[in-house]
């Protein structure tokens with residue numbers, strides 16, 4: 001084996017330039033693939049991550065029927081026992097209990113329909129980092145009156161810290177809900193939807209406002225390991241299957257998931273094309289290396305070398321080209337991936353706006369996944385193996401007598 | 408009992424418009440220790456005969472027996488092993504693996520045979536010395552003259568301790584000095600180690616050195632002189 005490796009290795013350097021060009025083509029493809037895919041996967045992860053953090057959590061527990069008909073009448077009753085059970089489910093890292101509904105908000109002559117989110121100040125902050133978005137006034141604190149509104153809404157209503165706004169809505173079982181609330185904090189979202197039409201208040205205040213003490217519309221759950229989504233969902237479903245529904249972000253963020261899947265297919269398609277090009281590049285080189293050595297091969301078989309051993313040499317040659325190209329490609333792309341993983345590209349202009357439409361910050365984060373990088377290496381190796389099939393056929397059909405004559 | 412016996416060998420190439428009778432009934436017996444030349448004009452069938460004897464090609468009819476084994480019926484995998492252990496080959500040119508040095512080329516065949524590394528190295532050096540190439544041991548074929556390359560080929564053929572060595576026009580590309588040197592070496596090996604040589608040529612000076620001359624014309628043995 002060592003002997004064959006020696007022959008293969010020296011053969012590779014017999015025509016340095018050709019070998020370099022082939023390795024460079026693999027390198028280039030791997031580089032493109034890794035950069036392109038880590039950007040794509042990074043974006044997907046980021047989309048999911050931010051959607052999960054800002055809205056749904058990885059898993060949500062609702063009252064039965066709530067997702068179909070988002071009415072307070074389908075809310076769930078939250079008590080310490082239930083909280084305990086959810087918190088103690090393995091893989092649950094944190095939870096955010098929320099009561100969400102609609103209301104009309106007005107100040108002076110301005111009125112607007114918005115979503116009211118009743119939440120627990122520090123849990124909310126832990127999950128979505130809401131406190132970091134504060135631009136004016138104070139963040140929510142538990143059991144305190146006062147509401148937090150986004151900048152866009154404040155501008156629309158022309159309110160500032162200390163002003164009191166009127167909220168009007170429909171509470172539990174159709175009760176009329178009305179209150180006068182002081183604006184105590186202003187937050188900034190880049191996402192137009194969020195920046196214009198929602199409002200945060202303390203959970204208990206919301207429960208009072210909607211006349212639904214002890215009720216929640218959802219418990220959002222963050223996970224220690226998002227990879228164990230389904231096992232955790234299963235455990236949560238067993239808590240109270242008669243009264244609760246448990247949904248994953250994949251069921252709740254269907255549009256996002258579809259967008260990602262669609263976009264991913266186009267990415268994979270590009271990947272496929274790139275790999276086909278690389279495959280033919282490798283095949284071409286291997287083929288030349290085989291054809292120009294027919295006479296040599298003929299003599300080797302004549303003096304007693306088995307054909308499969310010749311094939312082994314060719315295989316080693318192609319695998320070495322593949323591995324060198326892959327390693328060089330990984331080495332070259334790693335600094336870029338690591339850099340952009342830590343310093344996501346800031347988007348500007350139309351692209352930024354388009355991204356914000358999806359309720360996300362306008363950044364392009366890169367993914368850094370060893371598994372994915374390894375996979376690309378394996379794919380290229382498989383391609384080199386496939387490219388070796390043709391030379392194997394040539395070798396197995398080689399007529400020794402003709403090959404020696406140089407025919 | 409000869410080490411090589413061919414029985415009524417025929418090779419007909421019928422892919423061409425007119426079938427070519429490259430061998431048309433050749434029966435020869437070659438004994439151990441012979442130094443035999445196959446001669447004849449170009450196209451007479453020398454290469455075809457050597458290829459049949461060497462098990463590189465199948466006859467259309469007839470049989471080749473080597474050491475009592477009918478090689479014409481061996482399956483191709485077995486045949487490769489048979490060649491490895493029983494036959495040494497020297498071809499007209501470009502015999503050697505270009506990326507290996509002289510020593511590695513000689514060792515290569517022993518490595519295929521599974522000879523232990525130490526023994527291989529020692530024997531390769533010894534053989535290269537005996538063909539007068541002790542100063543070229545670590546040269547690659549590209550850095551050697553044609554005559555030197557052929558001498559390495561002879562050393563390689565000897566390395567496997569074959570029953571006989573087949574050499575198809577081994578001197579065809581050599582000048583007269585290199586030709587004489589190569590023949591000297593072959594003859595020396597033949598005399599010292601009783602190595603059987605069968606080589607083809609159409610060079611008068613080469614056939615003069617042979618102890619037996621088999622003349623082929625139009626695919627048949629025209630003369631067989633000792």
Ligand SMILES: Nc1ncnc2c1ncn2[C@@H]1O[C@H](COP(=O)(O)OP(=O)(O)O)[C@@H](O)[C@H]1O
Nearest residue numbers: 420423427429448449450451452453454455456
């Ligand atoms: N593969 C082949 N197909 C057709 N004819 C061949 C083939 N190989 C050899 N011949 C013919 O067989 C005859 C003998 O060839 P060969 O044994 O090479 O002669 P020599 O070695 O004596 O010059 C020649 O007429 C040659 O043209």
Ligand SMILES: [Mg+2]
Nearest residue numbers: 453454455576
């Ligand atoms: Mg010939």
